[in-house]
Amino acid sequence: MVKRNWGFATLAVHGSGGVCPHTGAVSMPIYQSSTFAFHSAEHGEKLFAGEETGYIYSRLSNPTIDALQREMASLEKGEAALAFSSGMAASTAAALAFCQSGDSVLCTKVVYGGTYALFAHIIPRLGIETIFVDGTNLEEIERAIKPNTKLLFIETPANPTLDIVDIEGCVAIARGHNIALAVDNTFATPYYQQPLTFGADLVIHSATKYIGGHGDTVAGLIVSNKEIIQRIHDEVLVDMGAVISPFNAWLLLRGLKTLPVRMDRHSANGMRVAQFLSFHPKVERVYYPGLSIHPQHELAKKQMTNFGGMVSFDLKADQTQIRRFLDSLELCTLAVSLGDCDTLICHPASTTHSTYSPEELKDARINEKLVRLSVGVEDPKDIIDDLHQALRKT
Ligand SMILES: Cc1ncc(COP(=O)(O)O)c(C=O)c1O
Structure with a gap:
């Protein structure tokens, strides 16, 4: 029943x-x-x-x-x-x-x-x-x-x-x-x-x-x-x-x-990672609906009860530097897909969204410098430390 x-x-x-x-x-x-x-x-x-x-x-x-x-x-x-x-x-x-x-x-x-x-x-x-x-x-x-x-x-x-x-x-x-x-x-x-x-x-x-x-x-x-x-x-x-x-x-x-248990953790970690990235000098812009700077933050609050573990960000970097950043990560796994317990990271323009032409990417406002992070359920400090050390090498 x-x-x-x-x-x-x-x-x-x-x-x-x-x-x-x-x-x-x-x-x-x-x-x-x-x-x-x-x-x-x-x-x-x-x-x-x-x-x-x-x-x-x-x-x-x-x-x-x-x-x-x-x-x-x-x-x-x-x-x-x-x-x-x-x-x-x-x-x-x-x-x-x-x-x-x-x-x-x-x-x-x-x-x-x-x-x-x-x-x-x-x-x-x-x-x-x-x-x-x-x-x-x-x-x-x-x-x-x-x-x-x-x-x-x-x-x-x-x-x-x-x-x-x-x-x-x-x-x-x-x-x-x-x-x-x-x-x-x-x-x-x-x-x-x-x-x-x-x-x-x-x-x-x-x-x-x-x-x-x-x-x-x-x-x-x-x-x-x-x-x-x-x-x-x-x-x-x-x-x-x-x-x-x-x-x-x-x-x-x-x-x-375990969906609610995992999601609570993904969201808490997502918020911490988004906050860390938004203060980092090598990050141009953070996309996370839980941040008040997100253009639809109020709408997100209205129709969602929390914001989840997906965080994207534009790096202040050229293509070579973006590759160096991704290749320098030690904990975050460089892979497509999302929602896993493991933190996953990818560069959508060259992977998940390579079905868009460069013009279509531009029209959809998907920046070539955008990196997508599926924040996992690991200790948030370890995820942030990993991002920090890779950003330092970028
Ligand atoms: C938002 C969203 N919808 C649909 C799909 C397609 O799902 P699947 O890979 O299970 O076919 C994906 C895959 O990444 C996705 O991110």
Whole structure:
């Protein structure tokens, strides 16, 4: 039994519905089976006809994956959820579920590089037009809507500049024009931001990041209402086939139990690192929504309950010096991805966001000197000492 009024930390542990109903196992078993036996030929027929419910084949549904989906629905305050093989698979499924040839989609300019490539290069090949808009400018978003616009896709906080997009403002626009609003909530996690409670239609996660939290799996999630989830399941996921494996679903279930504990630590460390960087003479600008100098700090406070562990900064340095800084780090690991217990650092313009042309980077205000830090859960002093010694050598 799950009580909707339980606190977040309780739901993080119990939100999938408690012990395994079949065995009493406290840790949900990994149902590592591709297929499930029918009791009889008639039973099989009825399952396929939808006259009975039950497990058929793990591309359609699986008990371990179901437990993860129940858990995520409860944490995001949605009715239902769907798990995918990656965050990109989740975003692709959302786009395919809402748009078809002849439609138009709006996407904010600052998004993860893979998401940018999806909307800039793949979606247009299907005859769907993408218009990129400044996520910090609601008027620009509204002006870009056309009669054939079906979906507004936003990411907030945005990767890598930590732009904050006004979720309630976007909800008002989307409702006014009868279009769907999808929010990539990867950076904030449901612990700090629950877009569905503001009226968004669907929430998307790269569960690879904070949801898993340990850098050991690639996965994605969509949370929404029952009707939308059923539609994405039936019309896209099942035949697109980008399902999560039962083992990866189990890793996410395990990761979720400590999500609030980890996020508290990521945020506390993130704030300390952001403060350290903002006083460093070799740092030109720090991007962290928890700092009062962040241009959307007030909006961040309004729609988030804390600011997380993602901190970006522009170095006062040329390309060679940026490389020297990154190569001098001893604790912070030079790698893409984020949300792991380990502190990870990367240079988006040449890695995660290399899908943008130099002009597109400029247009999105993603500086070539920007370094993105996913602050881990280590002792903050050690992270800061490492940054300090590498900055000294820059
Ligand atoms: C904000 C955001 N959304 C989506 C994705 C894509 O997720 P995945 O790598 O799990 O496909 C990423 C990946 O870095 C991301 O940072």
